[in-house]
Amino acid sequence: MQDWADGAQLVVIRHAPAMPRGRLYGRTDAGIASDLDLPPGMRAALARVPDRVSSPARRCRETAALLWPGAEIETDALLWEQDFGAHDGLPFEDLPDLGPLSGAALADYSAPGGESFADLCARTAPAFDAHARAAHEVGGPRVLVAHAGVARAALAWLLDDPVTALRFEIAPLSVTRLRVGPExxxxxxxVNRTWG
Structure with missing residues (x-):
């Protein structure tokens, strides 16, 4: 892992796999496996980062507790995963086939009662602005334990391009790091760095 003290950064960690697997989890508040072992070196690499925030989702709070046992972790409600509405919590095989969609159409698509990825990007942008300012003030990294959609939204925030951000893969327990400045x-x- 590169030097974590190397300037202001937002570090987005995707939570551990939600249980049971094979479902679309947005606002459905699933946990993680109780016997999960972190990849070797992950906890040691992240232990030195004191500035930590989590999505309120159970799977994120449980992942943060594995990474920093006993530590108080602030939560930020803006870091919830995309709300998939009527599709939330469904097994993957029960999700409707949307057919071919352009990148823009996919970014704008929302399930009934849910939000689109573009909506997620708009919702999380103020959080990224605030967390970037906080990281800049301390001159080091701020870790956000969140979701795949939130990691992609952080990339969209940086790239100013939700369509491109949707093309990134974000694995469970992966790290995405962005350099931030005062503005x-x-x-x-x-992006999507994992431990072997």
Missing amino acids: GPVSVIE
Whole structure:
């Protein structure tokens, strides 16, 4: 892992796999496996980062508790995953086939009663602005334990492009790091970094 003290950063960690697997989890508040072992080196690499925030989702809070046992972790309601409305919590095989969609149409699509990825990007942008300012003030990283959609929304915030951000894969327990400055996002350091 590169030097975590190397300037202001937003570090987005996707939570551990939600249980049971094979379902679309947005606002459905699933947990993680109780016997999960973190990849070797992950906890040690992240232990030195004191500035931590979590989505209120159970799977994120449980992941944060694994990473920093006993630590108080602030939560930010803006970091919830995309609300998939009527599709939330469904097994993947029960999701409707949307057919071919352009990137723009996919970013704008929302399930009945849910929000689109573009909506998620608009909802999370103020949180990224605030967390970037906080990281800049301390001159180091701020870790956000959140969701795949939130990591992609952070990329959309930096790139100013939700369509491109949807093309990134974000694995469970992966790290996406963005360099931030006093006025907001600067550059991508790494995306979807996992421990072997």
